[in-house]
Amino acid sequence: xxxxxxxxxxxxxxxxxxxxGVPKLSVPEVAIEINGLVGDRQKNLKHHGGPDRAVCxxxxxxxxxxxxxxxxxxxxxxxxxxxxxxxxWSQLSPxxxxxxxxxxxxxxxxxxxxxxxxxxxxxxxxxxxxSQKRYPGDSRLYARVLVPGQVxxxxxxxxxxxxxxxxxx
Numbered sequence: 365x366x367x368x369x370x371x372x373x374x375x376x377x378x379x380x381x382x383x384x385g386v387p388k389l390s391v392p393e394v395a396i397e398i399n400g401l402v403g404d405r406q407k408n409l410k411h412h413g414g415p416d417r418a419v420c421x422x423x424x425x426x427x428x429x430x431x432x433x434x435x436x437x438x439x440x441x442x443x444x445x446x447x448x449x450x451x452x453w454s455q456l457s458p459x460x461x462x463x464x465x466x467x468x469x470x471x472x473x474x475x476x477x478x479x480x481x482x483x484x485x486x487x488x489x490x491x492x493x494x495s496q497k498r499y500p501g502d503s504r505l506y507a508r509v510l511v512p513g514q515v516x517x518x519x520x521x522x523x524x525x526x527x528x529x530x531x532x533x
Contacts, residue, residue: 370523376521458474471507
């Protein structure tokens with residue numbers, strides 16, 4: 365049977381939704397359903413949304429680092445639904461699970477590829493600054509919703525890695 369071990373803990377810093385496009389605007393709490401945050405929509409469904417890209421996550425610390433580099437970026441302006449603080453973002457990868465609050469469970473599915481839509485948030489419009497291939501650990505992450513529920517700013521975030529099969533004798 366597979367077992368999960370808590371690897372790290374952080375906190376929801378900001379929740380963001382929009383009726384389509386960016387920036388996504390801050391809300392204090394939101395319901396998360398299988399297809400994402402209630403009240404959130406995407407304009408380009410070819411590259412955004414759907415069950416495997418239901419929630420877009422990003423690191424508060426990476427965002428602050430980009431601001432320190434002089435990028436005019438703010439939480440929600442890169443299209444992320446949730447900024448999370450207190451995690452070593454470079455250690456997160458597809459397959460890991462995140463518990464938000466007491467109920468909601470997400471599974472990281474992929475790294476979010478940056479696109480031209482967010483270029484105004486970067487010096488010299490270099491939106492590739494958050495490409496996982498070029499800057500590992502600075503990318504946003506997509507996640508699917510395994511267990512829906514309500515979340516609030518300030519809720520804890522627990523990271524779990526799925527261990528390999530264990531056999532009992």
